[in-house]
Amino acid sequence: MSRPKPLSGFPEFLPAGRFVENRVLDVVRTTFELHGFAPIETRALEPLDQLARKGEIDKEIYVVRRLHAEAGDADELGLHFDLTVPFARYVLENSGHLVFPFRRYQVQKVWRGERPQEGRYREFTQADIDIVGQGDLAAHHDVEIPLVALDVFEKLHKDLGLPPVQLHVNNRKLSEGFYRGLGVEDTAAVLQRVDKYDKIGPDAVVELLTEDLSLSQTQARACVSLAGISATDESFVDAVRALGVGSDLLDTGLEELAALIRVARRSVPDRVVADLKIARGLDYYTGTVYETVLVGSEKLGSVASGGRYDSLASDGKTTFPGVGYSFGITRILAPLIGQKKLVASRSVPSAVLVAVDNEESREQAIAVAAQLRGRGIAVEVAPKADKFGKQIRYAERRGIPYVWFGAGHDDSVKDIRSGDQVPASPQEWMPPAEDLHVTVGPAD
Amino acid sequence: MSRPKPLSGFPEFLPAGRFVENRVLDVVRTTFELHGFAPIETRALEPLDQLARKGEIDKEIYVVRRLHAEAGDADELGLHFDLTVPFARYVLENSGHLVFPFRRYQVQKVWRGERPQEGRYREFTQADIDIVGQGDLAAHHDVEIPLVALDVFEKLHKDLGLPPVQLHVNNRKLSEGFYRGLGVEDTAAVLQRVDKYDKIGPDAVVELLTEDLSLSQTQARACVSLAGISATDESFVDAVRALGVGSDLLDTGLEELAALIRVARRSVPDRVVADLKIARGLDYYTGTVYETVLVGSEKLGSVASGGRYDSLASDGKTTFPGVGYSFGITRILAPLIGQKKLVASRSVPSAVLVAVDNEESREQAIAVAAQLRGRGIAVEVAPKADKFGKQIRYAERRGIPYVWFGAGHDDSVKDIRSGDQVPASPQEWMPPAEDLHVTVGPAD
Structure with missing residues (x-):
């Protein structure tokens, strides 16, 4: 055959690049284990109906069938598009054999059929950690997750020379509690519009809130002021209080986020930012949310993110709440390796x-x-x-x-x-x- | 959702089992690197026409398409069913960036849509090593491969308690040269029937050879006598000579196999057997072939195999000959982990x-x-x-x-x-x- 061409969206590395990736993954896995996360690996295929349950993502699924499938073959299968759906299934399937809170990590390829573009791939590697409880899961685990993430990123920065990160954190309870305190009912609709803050600016958001949702100027201005608050220390609490809005849910959100910032700051100063405009994923997550940018590569967007979900899985009788975080390994490494910013000392192991x-x-x-x-x-x-x-x-x-x-x-x-x-x-x-x-x- | 059921043919481990698998893979990878093999990883998907080129296997391919594929989408893709086809493609695609002989290892999942049964899986992990030349590749690399394999298996045996192995080796030149020396033309047809030796016994093979292929009783008996020869030292050469058949190709085959046995025996006595009835894969391979059984689990069949191919890949101008070996990691480990014969000291990393x-x-x-x-x-x-x-x-x-x-x-x-x-x-x-x-x- 003549020389084959690469498939767009399916990055592959030369051996020197693979050495870089392996070294990074060694740091990631070793650090996960130091924090007591146990390894699992799930099959690449899940029943299609399980994958397709979440409305939005179904376009991106790769469907898999045998070339000579026969009538009566088992249900259709698809390649997993993340590690959360298979993990939720794994927890339900094996709950009788696991000790809760169950702490696991998982480093695997995932596949999404979306149009390939800068920073988006059709096949890529994710490294996930999750802590999952049976029935309940204490709030302090939300504080624990960023400590693990920072431990990983600080080692990658100091030992291997990757860029440092900034971890942006918000809490759905805080935003939702604030909006309720303002007397707004449809908090999800507000979040959706506040999400455009970075793109269209605060004034345009006020316009959306007043025109689309009929918020008063005062309400809309307050929402935008909240979104504008960010701090690397607990001072964000006073900034929120100064807006003069109160509710029980807001208090809980402030308390949880303040605890996170306080503990994370002690571990690694100035890497964690309370950033109250983070809305992405807030319809999915139910408490803390995390996003992470590489300093100097902010235009890549969040390279690692996660949050708290009250129900990762449920078998009808028992609910399994969780908090998790996913490292976009390929998203972080493919540009660094491709542009030869991160290199191996040689391309063979032989000394x-x-x-x-x-x-x-x-x-x-x-x-x-x-x-x-x-x-x-x-x-x-x-x-x-x-x-x-x-x-x-x-x-x-x-x-x-x-x-x-x-x-x-x-x-x-x-x-x-x-x-x-x-x-x-x-x-x-x-x-x-x-x-x-x-x-x-x-x-x- | 209610408790999901496992998918047949897609083994998954609990964390303790994954610890076992990871430990084994650490030994495998580390040993590969000690022998100068560099890591690569290829995408899971290949163009379907590349996967389907080899007649026999096309039944087993998993075809992959986007759930909402559009007209004009790129060609259909399939999940790779081994690591050799993608590696051959990788070599052609990147030959300008590789130094030959190129030594690589690759540890990845592969998928086959075949009916799941004892020892056969639809998703399983393979660990492959190959040495590939550009234009030519010296015969001594055929001797090198089993040394790497034995180094891996002896460490797994001594350090982790896996069963010891026996590596059975033959050489297509030896068998083919012997048949030609007997005056037989259709050597492939003879090999095909000799392949049934273990199943149907020597007398039935003689019958097949005389009836199907019109070999004389003397020719047929000689073929069966050759197949009956096996030895853990170079004595097999005299045993073959004693049959009184000669040809240049036979001489080359004997010489190559004797060199392999001599060197391997010095490295690990009694693990490598010259076994002249091994025919499987001889239509694919062009020289040395390897099969490997776990002592005590012979009924599992070969858990690791490989051989020499004169043309792993070709771009029309240059041919890339290779010699390789593939460890069936899941095939080896799934029974040992499933039956709790190989266990981890705990199921969490935490001390x-x-x-x-x-x-x-x-x-x-x-x-x-x-x-x-x-x-x-x-x-x-x-x-x-x-x-x-x-x-x-x-x-x-x-x-x-x-x-x-x-x-x-x-x-x-x-x-x-x-x-x-x-x-x-x-x-x-x-x-x-x-x-x-x-x-x-x-x-x-």
Whole structure:
């Protein structure tokens, strides 16, 4: 066949890019486990009727059937478009075997048939954490989730050189309680319009609220003032109080959000912002909501988001409330890898190439390679017996930093960057830590 | 919704099972990298015409389309049914950016619409390694592949308690050269019948060869005698020679297989068997072929297999020969996990539960947890402020071995299995290595 072309919306990386992704995923998974989240993986396919239950998203589903499906085959299936729907099903299916609150993480591909564009993919990797209760789930878990998220993002920033993040947080109870305190009934309609704040500006929102929803100028101005409040500390509480509106629900929302900001701020100052104009997802979530932007790449939109839902799942008798957060791994990494902003130190795992003088001595080279591997050093044996210079050029082309000569009879190892060559024993020699494994960091 | 039922053929694990799978995959990936294989991941979907090119398998393909596909949408897509077809496409697509011989590994789900049964799944995980040349690829790479496979399987056996394996090896050149030496033309037809050796026995194979293919009794007996030869050392060469048949192709085949057995035997004695009746896949592969059985679970059939193909891919101008090997991860693990033969030490990552005396002290508990995590210890904070005994019972139910009391003011840690409680500092205390991480091993 002739050279195939990439499929739009299905990003694939060269090995060096995959090293970057793997390293990031290692940090993500390790940090999730440090916070007590257990790993699960769900099948890629769910019954179509389960996937299609949520009105809006059904356009984007990929339907799956056997090429030679027969009459009477089981119901149609679809590829999951997120990890929440399959997780809710998993919780119901296995609730008798799980201990609640159940803390799980899940790192998998998801598929959406939407039109590919900058930052939107048809196949992409998500990394989700959720804490799910049986019957109830304490509010302090809403405070816990951003601590996990920040722990992950701060490590990615400090250890691997990803951009820092800002985590924007709101609480549906706060917004809804405020609108009710103003005497507004249809709070969802208000939220919908406040959601356009960034796009059309505060004055246009006031216009929408007064014209579409017949709010008074005072009510509309108050809604817009609330949306304009943001702070990296608890001062947002006073700013809301200063608007002179009160309700029990508002008090609960303020209290929950203030606790979150207070604790998160102590863990990592200035990364978490109470941002009262965040409305997206508020029809789905029932309390705290999270959005996250990469500093310097704000135009990508939120790269990681989540929130509290009072009913993740229900079997009719028991309801399972949850709070969760989803990292858009591909959305974060595809631009950084594609633009070579985040790079791997080499595109092969091998730290050493064991040279082969002639084919008769290949078995000695294999034996030396096995000894080095037994000590944790990644090694390739040269594919072709060749002269000194050619072996070095071969290693150079692959990005392998060391070449091992005289395997088994006159062992020495050469750092092909400096040219230094020293006698070495396969039982003892170790490359410096920065050469032992592929490292990942920002391009210089 | 009511409790959902599992989908037949789509295995999913509880967290403890996923810990087992992850641990196994860690060993697999780490060992691949020690041997210089670089990671890649390909999209799950390929153009249907590419997937369907191989006649036999097209029944099993899952076709994928958008629920609301429009006229003029791109060609139909299907889920990949192995990792070889997508890899061949990836090599052609990216050949200008790869250095050859290209060594890659790939661990991903694949999908086949076949009828689910014992050991057969509709969704399962494979772990593949391949070495691919541009134009040519030396024969010694056929020797290298089983060394990698054995390195993986021996670690899984010794470190995690999986059953040991036997790797059965044959070479198409050997069989084909032998048949030609006998004066047989249609060597593929002979192989097809010899393939039934295990099922129907040698006499029935002789009957097939003489009746279907009009081989003489002498020819047929010789073919069956060849198929009967197996050895864990190079003695198989003499056994073949003793049959008195000769050809150049046979010589090449014998030489290649003998080199493989000699080197593999030195690395791990008695795990590799020259088994001259292996015919499966010989129409696809062009040289060495590998099959692998778990000792004690031979009825599962081959759980890992591969071989040499002279043309993995071709763009019309350049041909890419390869040799590869595929581990059937799900096929190996699903029975071991399902029957609880291979188990995790606990089903949560957490080594420590930090108790909370009352909700006012939760922030101190969070601070202690952060300190412990900073030192690599997985920790959960108790979801509910509760009495001493209840905290211990909660940890017990989750399988968390240690409970931390008096966070931030009177710190002590209790091993809830022994009951030992000692004063401890969150900057210094470390659990013993066997409790620090979830461990995986055979059930006692």
